[in-house]
Amino acid sequence: MELTARRQRLLKHVVEEYVKSAVPVSSEVIVRRYETDVSSATVRNELAQLEELGLISHPHTSAGRVPTDPGYRFFVEHLMDAESPSPGEQRTIRHQFHQVEPDVDRWAHLASSVLSNAVQNAAVVTPLTSSRARSRRVALLGVHDTVALVTVLLHSGAVRQQILHLDDSAGRDELDRIGNKLTAVLDSQTAEGVARTADGLSGAERAVAAAVARILEQADQQAFEEVYYEGVGHVLSQPEFTYSHKAVPLIQALERGPMVGQLLSQAFDASGVHVVIGTEHPLEQMRETSAVLARYGHGDDIQGVLCVLGPTRMPYGRAVAMVRFIAHVLDLLVAASVADGDPAYHVDHKVGTADASTN
Amino acid sequence: MELTARRQRLLKHVVEEYVKSAVPVSSEVIVRRYETDVSSATVRNELAQLEELGLISHPHTSAGRVPTDPGYRFFVEHLMDAESPSPGEQRTIRHQFHQVEPDVDRWAHLASSVLSNAVQNAAVVTPLTSSRARSRRVALLGVHDTVALVTVLLHSGAVRQQILHLDDSAGRDELDRIGNKLTAVLDSQTAEGVARTADGLSGAERAVAAAVARILEQADQQAFEEVYYEGVGHVLSQPEFTYSHKAVPLIQALERGPMVGQLLSQAFDASGVHVVIGTEHPLEQMRETSAVLARYGHGDDIQGVLCVLGPTRMPYGRAVAMVRFIAHVLDLLVAASVADGDPAYHVDHKVGTADASTN
DNA sequence: GCTGGCACTCAAGTGCGAAGAGTGCTAGTG
DNA sequence: CACTAGCACTCTTCGCACTTGAGTGCCAGC
Numbered sequence: 001m002e003l004t005a006r007r008q009r010l011l012k013h014v015v016e017e018y019v020k021s022a023v024p025v026s027s028e029v030i031v032r033r034y035e036t037d038v039s040s041a042t043v044r045n046e047l048a049q050l051e052e053l054g055l056i057s058h059p060h061t062s063a064g065r066v067p068t069d070p071g072y073r074f075f076v077e078h079l080m081d082a083e084s085p086s087p088g089e090q091r092t093i094r095h096q097f098h099q100v101e102p103d104v105d106r107w108a109h110l111a112s113s114v115l116s117n118a119v120q121n122a123a124v125v126t127p128l129t130s131s132r133a134r135s136r137r138v139a140l141l142g143v144h145d146t147v148a149l150v151t152v153l154l155h156s157g158a159v160r161q162q163i164l165h166l167d168d169s170a171g172r173d174e175l176d177r178i179g180n181k182l183t184a185v186l187d188s189q190t191a192e193g194v195a196r197t198a199d200g201l202s203g204a205e206r207a208v209a210a211a212v213a214r215i216l217e218q219a220d221q222q223a224f225e226e227v228y229y230e231g232v233g234h235v236l237s238q239p240e241f242t243y244s245h246k247a248v249p250l251i252q253a254l255e256r257g258p259m260v261g262q263l264l265s266q267a268f269d270a271s272g273v274h275v276v277i278g279t280e281h282p283l284e285q286m287r288e289t290s291a292v293l294a295r296y297g298h299g300d301d302i303q304g305v306l307c308v309l310g311p312t313r314m315p316y317g318r319a320v321a322m323v324r325f326i327a328h329v330l331d332l333l334v335a336a337s338v339a340d341g342d343p344a345y346h347v348d349h350k351v352g353t354a355d356a357s358t359n
Numbered sequence: 360m361e362l363t364a365r366r367q368r369l370l371k372h373v374v375e376e377y378v379k380s381a382v383p384v385s386s387e388v389i390v391r392r393y394e395t396d397v398s399s400a401t402v403r404n405e406l407a408q409l410e411e412l413g414l415i416s417h418p419h420t421s422a423g424r425v426p427t428d429p430g431y432r433f434f435v436e437h438l439m440d441a442e443s444p445s446p447g448e449q450r451t452i453r454h455q456f457h458q459v460e461p462d463v464d465r466w467a468h469l470a471s472s473v474l475s476n477a478v479q480n481a482a483v484v485t486p487l488t489s490s491r492a493r494s495r496r497v498a499l500l501g502v503h504d505t506v507a508l509v510t511v512l513l514h515s516g517a518v519r520q521q522i523l524h525l526d527d528s529a530g531r532d533e534l535d536r537i538g539n540k541l542t543a544v545l546d547s548q549t550a551e552g553v554a555r556t557a558d559g560l561s562g563a564e565r566a567v568a569a570a571v572a573r574i575l576e577q578a579d580q581q582a583f584e585e586v587y588y589e590g591v592g593h594v595l596s597q598p599e600f601t602y603s604h605k606a607v608p609l610i611q612a613l614e615r616g617p618m619v620g621q622l623l624s625q626a627f628d629a630s631g632v633h634v635v636i637g638t639e640h641p642l643e644q645m646r647e648t649s650a651v652l653a654r655y656g657h658g659d660d661i662q663g664v665l666c667v668l669g670p671t672r673m674p675y676g677r678a679v680a681m682v683r684f685i686a687h688v689l690d691l692l693v694a695a696s697v698a699d700g701d702p703a704y705h706v707d708h709k710v711g712t713a714d715a716s717t718n
Numbered sequence: 719g720c721t722g723g724c725a726c727t728c729a730a731g732t733g734c735g736a737a738g739a740g741t742g743c744t745a746g747t748g
Numbered sequence: 749c750a751c752t753a754g755c756a757c758t759c760t761t762c763g764c765a766c767t768t769g770a771g772t773g774c775c776a777g778c
Binding site for chain 4: 719720721722723724725726727728729730731732733734735736737738739740741742743744745746747748
């Protein structure tokens with residue numbers, strides 16, 4: 001009872017046909033559409049073998065075959081074709097990203113939108129974060145008398161700001177001075193570093209440094225809390241969710257950002273595209289959904305996660321290809337916006353997109 | 360056939376009971392739970408009158424009564440009690456907002472979260488925007504050599520930024536100079552104003568001004584495009600959406616921000632809380648859902664919209680009360696962060712929340 | 719090793735009757 | 749005149765038996 005080439009082929013047909021039609025696939029259908037040179041009886045014998053191996057199963061005696069989670073796993077590992085999106089599609093997507101290129105905050109949002117539409121499933125994207133947020137530049141803008149806006153440019157290229165109420169009023173020059181000083185003093189510091197350094201400062205500087213520390217802390221926390229998701233409508237349209245109560249746990253997991261974090265953090269263990277199928281999920285509520293994920297970003301420190309989420313009956317090939325491609329596009333964008341002194345990235349970037357100033 | 364006091368009372372009972380139970384309400388139930396001093400036959404006679412007036416209806420002969428859209432409308436207009444949330448609840452909510460007070464960007468997100476949980480329905484919130492975005496302060500942060508981050512503080516208190524690729528490299532002093540100059544020159548200008556002014560500038564200044572103009576334009580566009588929503592799970596749990604395909608149009612409307620814009624813009628016509636019921640919706644796809652909306656913000660120019668969205672069978676009283684209360688809380692927050700020179704707002708605000716600097 | 723043929727199983731649909739909920743109407747009462 | 753008791757009527761819902769058809773499993777034969 002080994003996994004002959006023909007059996008593998010049959011498994012592939014079962015998965016692909018089932019993903020397409022959502023109906024358990026019968027020996028008859030396989031013969032008609034794929035393996036025209038043998039009879040349905042032969043196929044049935046082979047399918048029985050695949051079932052014994054635990055790769056496919058029977059909802060009931062008189063029904064066709066459905067892949068099991070291990071079946072999908074084998075398919076993903078050995079059988080699937082994940083060819084890249086078509087050149088036309090690639091161009092469209094690159095173009096969309098190019099349009100929002102100067103607007104770092106919208107990358108993740110756009111990515112979730114593009115991904116969910118391309119794969120017709122839900123997509124989740126975390127914005128770019130450092131594993132530990134570090135300050136790169138601090139600026140202060142006066143809002144009015146005793147209120148200032150503290151803006152911190154993080155090493156990751158993201159920008160965060162907070163309103164700060166000052167004890168005394170401060171002029172613009174004073175604010176600029178503080179901003180410049182803190183930029184220098186706090187350079188590349190993490191939240192704890194800033195807190196430590198703040199002890200050596202005085203008065204207004206100290207208050208601002210405290211705000212910076214809060215911002216960094218929050219950025220650390222937010223890593224997986226603030227996620228963009230889209231395409232819930234696609235998932236609900238799938239036949240496995242005709243009764244919406246089945247979808248409720250999934251949707252609540254999506255809305256409660258942190259729950260997804262646990263899932264997404266898996267993407268950090270390995271590079272490349274990662275597939276999690278049904279019962280392989282650590283989260284109880286996701287035992288009937290699959291995820292295709294990959295990190296994007298730059299280096300080991302500055303990263304985000306892309307994820308496609310849907311029922312286990314999912315077009316894995318397409319999902320993997322799209323996730324891989326979009327991660328690649330984002331990698332280039334990120335590289336271009338990170339101050340790392342490596343000119344190679346700039347070249348890459350200039351090739352892919354035009355300068356904002358030439359718009 | 361007039362609307363006597365008793366008939367109004369009965370209509371109120373029908374609406375409240377139906378909202379609670381989701382089951383058509385029978386004369387029997389009304390007698391048992393509300394009007395114990397008359398017989399069910401009497402109630403039936405009265406209900407028949409209400410039906411003739413078009414305020415309630417019959418799914419079929421042997422079923423109880425269900426409110427019609429005009430019935431809900433009358434209820435909302437004349438019968439509903441929208442008492443404020445309990446003091447404890449008010450405190451909890453104020454506390455939550457206080458915690459993110461310095462972080463303008465998260466207000467809308469938090470509002471949608473609080474609202475959807477309190478009313479157990481979906482909630483949509485647009486972030487604060489001016490009807491026309493105006494520049495208040497421009498700052499430039501060097502990212503690396505020829506790349507700078509243009510940060511614009513809008514009159515509304517929101518902050519936007521874009522990456523800008525410069526033609527020539529510029530030092531920090533030069534960037535500061537440009538930032539200060541543009542802050543002065545572009546003060547209170549809209550996108551068109553900035554574009555016009557830019558003609559008089561030269562070189563790098565012009566490029567930055569162009570970026571500012573783009574930022575303002577985008578802020579104008581985004582007014583209703585970028586919405587926060589939450590609580591889809593709650594809506595799907597309602598019995599009217601057991602078959603999820605009924606919920607798909609609603610969810611897609613939510614995900615496609617602009618479609619909701621049409622709905623939300625109604626909130627601007629009138630102040631106070633606005634209720635739109637089922638067929639009153641302009642959007643075809645929302646004919647079975649109701650919305651409770653209000654704007655929040657400061658003055659006529661700086662505003663956002665709060666909205667509860669769910670099936671017509673909705674706890675209107677509770678929804679109106681919560682929307683009103685949260686709009687009020689946000690009003691105070693916004694007032695405190697806007698530079699309008701009116702000290703009254705500051706006093707208000709200091710009462711409600713503590714300074715960030717005293718954390 | 720493959721195939722045709724056939725018995726078997728089970729889900730899904732159909733028709734029917736009984737039960738139950740709720741109404742509408744009518745005649746009767748204070 | 750407003751209210752009520754009572755009852756016939758309607759329509760949904762549920763359970764049940766029956767039929768249909770898809771699809772399998774297996775076996776004998778090539």
